[in-house]
Amino acid sequence: MEKDILLILRKVSEEMGVKSYIVGGYIRDKILNLESNDIDITVEGDGIRYALMLNKILNGKIEIHEKFKTAKIQADKYTFDVVSARKEYYTHSGILPDVELADIVEDIKRRDFTINMLAFDIKEGMIIDLCNGLDDIKNKLIRVVHDKSFNDDPTRIFRALRYSVRLDFKLEPHTELLLKQSIANGDFDNLSTDRIMNEIYLILSEKNPETIVKLMKHYRIDEKIFDGIKINIRNLNTCVRCGDLLLYRFLLFFYNVKKDDLDYLNEKFNFKRQYTKGLSDLIEIKMNLYTLKDDIVAYNLFKDKKIEAINAIYTMEGENIKKIVDRYFEVIRSLKLEINGDDIKELGLRPSPIYKKILDNIYYDKICGKIRSKEDEFERLKQYVEKVKRGEKI
Ligand code: ATP
Missing domain, CATH: 1.10.110.30 (Hydrophobic Seed Protein)
Incomplete structure (x- = not known):
């Protein structure tokens, strides 16, 4: 397959009459015998036209960014990033550079480290090593x-x-x-x-x-x-039982953040909404950990919290908390009622938000252990419906 790709790239280069190179990480990883499917291609010419021609053969999905003269192709397991060779000028430290078309040497020179500065000349079939990147790879x-x-x-x-x-x-x-x-x-x-x-x-x-x-x-x-906010360095390599791995690790990273730091962090870093919610859930659970004694407390504390926050707590805290979290995931969260809205309707109440309130209450009773069978659920349901009919609060 890889040999085929090389042949295809050579064909596109020849048809367009331009030179093209595989650059950066792919070459580095190949030399290190590491699996890599991200192929960065630099074209001394119109990168977008090159990508279009390449994709005609590959039949993948292409995304074009006119503004940056780049294109991305997803074909089979491979991702190709095609760019026009360019040279960059830094105006101020840390600001994205201006772009100007240039040849491959200039393109290589703008790269970060020597190990990423290798280019494979597709037509000649040889590696260009301007800065002894091969030696640095050898010497790690x-x-x-x-x-x-x-x-x-x-x-x-x-x-x-x-x-x-x-x-x-x-x-x-x-x-x-x-x-x-x-x-x-x-x-x-x-x-x-x-x-x-x-x-x-x-x-x-x-x-x-x-x-x-x-x-x-x-x-x-x-x-x-982070201006004095202590980041956590423990358990960051762990994976998550369910949920979003990146959010989970983000919460571990910020595990030590206190409630008072939250506003400051949010304002400075403008985290995505999910992440802000995760962080405030985490802090709230942490502040209430000492109350976690039984199922009902666990249910109340965890029910509207992000799963990743609960998982972070699980990972960081001791055996007692782990047991409660396990029970929450394995038993409490999977408890289901056997009755539903249809049963309420049959008892003569018109559909309204009160349905949810009734079902929530019965669910709560079930977690508390007050309800053990389908008959119990019905009995409870009748009591609630009667109360509502009498105009009493439930
Ligand atoms: P990976 O994608 O596996 O992290 P990569 O080496 O392909 O590794 P990318 O982040 O995809 O890394 O970047 C592609 C190439 O662009 C790199 O090999 C590097 O030469 C160059 N590059 C990326 N970021 C910078 C940077 N901040 N400064 C200079 N060169 C960079």
Whole structure:
């Protein structure tokens, strides 16, 4: 299959009369014998036309971004990102660069680390290695190519840590020095909070986020970006029994956040709604953990909370809490009533929101253990309906 892809890319290049290259992570991963299906292609020419021609052969799904002269193709298990070779100018530290068409050498030079600066010349069938990336891969080193690299784009600090853990590489000593200097100089102040959070999400989506977050702490990055809010470094590699893995890990990451910090964090980072809700659920559960003694308390505390928040509690807390959470998921949450709205209707009440109230009350009685059979449910239902008919509050 991969040989076929190479042939197809060569064909498209030849038909268009342009040079094209496979660049970046795919080449790095191939050399390291790692599975990779994300193929980045740089075209010395019109990348969009190239992508359209490529997709004619691949018959995948294509997305075109005219503004950035890029296109993405999803075909089979592969994702192709096609760009026109470009050169970038940094105006201010941390701000997205201006774009100008250029040739492959310029394109390679704008990249973050030497191990990502390899390009495979599709026509010639050979690797272009401008900055000794092959040696650095062999020696397992992350190295920047110029001293202003982290200052130009401080997201590279996160990227360096991500690669070093994912690939089990070390920061080359001078690169590590520059990274420390950049952190100390406050380069993070030039990054938007959106870009910071994007990097945090990328870290939390890795296989081993815990070691990366530990490195963030080691280099005191958390102090620079979270103003004294202590991030959690435990259990970050765990997975979740149900729900959204990224949200779950986000909640573990912010497990130590106090109620008073919540508004500050939300305002500064403008988290997505789900994440804000998850965080406030987590804090509320934590504040009430000491009340968790029986099923009914668990039901009341957990019923409108995000599953990921309950799972984070499960992961972080001791055996007693784990038992209650297990019971909540395995027994309480799966309790179902055998009666429904039709039964209320048959007893002569017209449909209205009172139906929900009645069913909720009976459900609650069931969790409390006051109801044990379908007959009990009916009996209870009749009592509630009578009460409503008499105009009494239930
Ligand atoms: P993966 O997608 O597996 O994390 P990748 O190496 O493909 O690894 P991407 O984030 O997809 O990484 O980026 C693609 C390429 O773009 C990288 O190989 C890198 O050379 C370049 N790149 C990405 N972000 C930056 C950056 N902030 N500064 C310089 N180059 C970058």
